Amino acid sequence: MTTLLGRFKQRLRRFAQKPGSADLTPYRALLTQVNARAEDIGKLSDEELTEAAAALRGKDEFTKADLVEIVALGREAADRALGLRPFDVQVLGALGLLDKHVVEMATGEGKTLAGAIAAAGFAIQGKRVHVVSVNDYLAQRDAEWMGPLYRLLGVSVGWLSQSSKPEERRSAYQAEITYASVSEIGFDVLRDRLATDEADRIVPEPAVALVDEADSVLVDEARVPLVLAGSTSGPAADPKLAELVKRLRRDLHFEVDDEERNVYLTGAGSELVERELGGIDLYSDEHVSTTLTRVNVALHAQWLLHRDVDYIVRDGKVHLINDTRGRIAKLQRWPDGLQAAVEAKEAVQTTDAGEVLDSITVQALLNRYPEVCGMTGTAVAVAEQLRTFYALEVLVIPSNVDCVREDEPPRLYATLEQKEAAIVTEIAEVHKTGRPILVGTLDVAESERLSRKLAQAGLECVVLNAKNDAEEAAIIADAGSFGRITVSTQMAGRGTDIRLGGHDSTDRERIAELGGLYVIGTGRHASSRLDDQLRGRAGRQGDPGGSVFFSSLQDDLFAQYVPDYDEAIEVAEDGRVTDSGALHTMEHAQRVAEGVHLEIHRNTWRYNKLIEHQRLLLLQHRDQLLTTELAWEELSKRRPERAEELADIDHEVLVKAARLIALHHLDQRWSDHLTFLTDLREGIHLRALARQNPLDEFHREAIPAYQRIVPDSWDEAEQTFAKVVIDADGAHLEDAGVQRPNTTWTYLINDNPFSSGLEETFKGLVKLVRRR
Template sequence: VNDYLAGRDAAWMGPVYEFLGLTAGYVKEGMGNAERQRAYEKDVTYLTAKESGFDFLRGFLALSSEELVQRPFRYAIIDEADSVLIDEARIPLVIAGNSDASGADAGLMAGIVKSLRLHEDYEADEEDRNVYLTQSGACKVEAVLQCDNLYEEKNLQFLVGLNNALHAEVLLKRDIDYIVRREKIELVDELTGRIADKRKWPYGLQEAIEAKEGIVSRTKGKILASITMQHFILQYPSICGMTGTAISSANEFLEKYGMNVVVVPTNRPCIREDHPDEVFESKGAKEAALTAEIVRVHKTGRPILIGTCSIEESEHLAGKLSEAKIACNILNAKNDELEARIIAEAGAVGAVTVSTNMAGRGTDIKLGGAGEQEHERVAGLGGLYVIGTNHNASLRIDRQLRGRAGRQGDPGSTRFFVSLEDELFKRYTISDRLRSIICSEAYDGAIDNPMLRKEISHAQRVVEGQNTAIRSTLNKYNEIIEQQRRIIFNRRLEVLLDRKPLKLMAERLCKRYKLLQPSVGEEMLQKAEKQVTLYFINSCWADYIDYISYIRESIHLTHLAGKNPVHEFNRLAVDAFDRLLEDIEDNIIHILSHAEITAAGIDMKKEGLEAPASTWTYLVDDGMEQLGLCALCRDPFSAAFQLPLFMVLLLSNRYLRKREKIKD
């Protein structure tokens, strides 16, 4: 889950492995190559999935086999498997290098958007999490930018920049989707409530948020290589995992990874009591009842844990409790460095803890506090009382919150307080249907209606099903790029490890090859071709990723022209990849035709072929709602159908182009 746990568990389990004749090590951020190589050489290596993924991407930039730190993949055991394999499946891991920033001025676009008015200049779609200009808004923007038609191809950078600025201004909320800390934008993981470490929004959206908040943008950089978490994990021939909340995602585990879910019985019987939802018509009524319930239970000394859906809500509730003279600890993305201390005391007598989502917070809450001195007293009071202030879009997250009570056979109870005005119901336009069940009667207090509770539970399952379908469709949409990545990565590894002799210079530059062979030698000619081949595979692939990223920024806009975005993306990706393969060969030939080749190979610096001076790694928050990709998800059949066509289209394109060259 994190570097701390990797080091801790390797130290804890090391003696056991040694007793069995095995070795154990760990990898964490900041380690050098030599340390990493030694850790990967161990029989058992502890590390986070993302750290292993970043090492894999660094291997794509290696210029010699000695720079590779990983051994061939064999077996992966994944803790918190639902979080890594399901929730983070589509998140791309990225390695980037220095480059000049390009694209529309994010500051200019942010200023334009702030002058626009809802309904008059733009419309926002809460259900699809999308926002778009009206005719009036387009005219205003065109006047400011002094362009005739915003939707012409020559103005595409303006359109993409404006689209990002609109999303940043209207859909992404401070203290809900992100926080501003130390003059940086830090994303909040909607499932865990924590800061999403090293994660950024893609395709110019990060710069749009920075412009919105008046923060100087860091160097954007150029993506050199990337891979989604799912595709990286699938490189391991054998995978298994563990988590307490996998059963509801059993079908997804089977579909994505071919993994079956097995439920292991608890060590001790679970005696936790899960109460029915307290349902209210308005947020105000819910808030009043929630505060009253906390005051009532707090008087008994029983510890209470309240799970909220955002930083904003957690701070608002803490303020209400302060007005009621109740001291509480707040655990959210703004102070997650205090997590261990806050969690350690959350089970103490009289403790009240307000937290954002508890997913991924692996520490158990011990009754009676960290030392469990008053365990029996707290158990006698009923154990930990867990309250949820909203239902989540994922049933698993609700179960993870409930699961904080009644651990290891301890007593405990849970209850959710929900209103028909909650964000989950509003976003998916469920509120009106729920209101119709109560026949428009006015309710000041809780609504005691079993049918309403049943409908809320059903609505939550429908929302979770929709999100699962979206993940599945977007995964198929990404498959074509993954297949292309495999081709390029495997080709580069063959060159790096000298698995096949390089013949391009001998075949395409016969005269120069024969001229240099006596003086330079076969080995040095191979070395020179290897140097240039490795460089241009990296360079051309980075250009290709840049182009595909640019296409993805705007592909959803093609439906305005009556085109299918999935088909258009498929066509463009195949054409671009075909050109990529040709460009690699053409660039290699161009350099080898004139570069000075000596006994030391080619002076890459002299030829202007230096690798980036510095690189860094991060993760991309690839949420479809931030990219306007809803149109891509409306045709699952098209997304599923496109992958088998990739190789056919690629081969036919190459054949037709070669025929054109022959005719010329």
């Protein structure tokens, strides 16, 4: 009877859980076994502990008993090497990761240590592990921080960043565990795909990806293509054009759509521009693909991209801001002339253009790994997407100590000005007590505007945004100090704990009595998970804390996703909206935003699946060219007389020359194919007007185009082989006009195939490009 009752309770619990969540019960049983091993393992010397971990290596099958043993060894190693004894919840997290789940652990519960124990467990099984971080700082910090733990377990570890040199990257990838940001791994994979010598490739075959901030990487950035482009000499943006569009008047010369994502000339605007440019016809064959495009890009740069929101200007250069993390997107830029247009707008030196050589989405990059797991503080909200796109389930780990944070109801105001006035008043009132305050803003401009208003009110604050992100760790570490006011953009993925009393916990008890850290959100994010991550900065590990979010009817979230809201509402004297319907509508706007992003993700992946399939097939052919004598065999068969002329040259030289020729033309055809697909996708949604399915039409044109790549590349390679000079030094390809890019660009763009009316309405802005 007891057994039946237990089974019923378990099924009831599973039924109550959200889709995509796993049952914690089996892991609690394993935890009991891990705890039972603690006393015996504690008696081992350091050398014996290392030997015990080594004894687990080389097994054909890793059993549950082995899993228990490695986690028990990992707990003891963490205690000795780091002075950190993992709590039971961290052990549960490590067990869940080793079972290839996405574990949800509350902010401050020690995900880094749980992930390190799991990474060591995978490595001891003989699996190479990539710990995928959200930025370079966390990759280096965590690799160095967890290093003593790995060394005690006999596991090698490395890390890499944007500034890592090729040999440093090779060394990092040779380690059993490699810490790196998702973009750095992706860009290295792209560079390897264009290698002309097998020895130049540095990324090993993928095995295990352990993803930190898994919801951000696997969902928020999943549809973002990482792009490798070759340098080409392109025309810089015309400063005169930038000055011209500044003089245009909105609604007279140009119009901006309701979501402020697209801008286009009116008839009057076209006439003015044509007159100012010498009486040209913008829509003639001569100018429609050149001058008109540059005018539209200049308009986009002038009216849709805003300084201190989308980018900042520092040291005479335009630096992009990562809009999900509030940091500078280092060494990144926009593509397609947009970067140069923004630079012309800001009167700084402009950069060159480039052509796309290859690309890969973050989702496709991570799907290369046979095994994927991850950890984050907010996974249940995206459990459906994790299951749909990655076949992953979420394992929710309870907090080590119950959260006692007090989350106040959201406050809504009629106007932006009234909201910010109320925020300043709230900060002033709380600050009188000495309670530390963390204010989370949505962008740089807002953080600086708020800091000025606080200064006018006689309140001193510390600002953390993309302009001073180098001081990030120190600012965040002391955000819990007595009397401290910290204003920060985007707290997601900061990776540094906020301790009550600051980094040395001075006045901790005093601050706890005041209620702990007080978090104020100045607006609702497009994702409720980002709100939760900001809230989670307070009330860590059972500390007291509080949070409240302010919003206004003029916030971008409300304006974009509930643009037609015009109901009569009750407004207090200070502008606060007390109408429950309006409060509900703000929540609705956030859900709409989340739904739109999910729909874009789904439709983007439908297009990218075909492209990724084509890419994998092409890579198989490219690998044959790179690792065998296929190129020489094919070209000498096509041009036997040319092969006869070269008979006196060393065979290895001829093989290499033929390989370089074939690879060049194959890569060029693939680059052209990607350009064709980009152009095709940009207008494919219009096929719906003719009652055609855009996705079907995309496939109908993309498949025949792909099938011509290899034959066309062989034809071109044959022509080059016939005319290029080949001697003992190899093929003189540059003399024959066959030249690979001598510099490359790497960048990211927000990808959206515009395959439905919904997506067309919320058309994404091309973003984030990086030059290497």
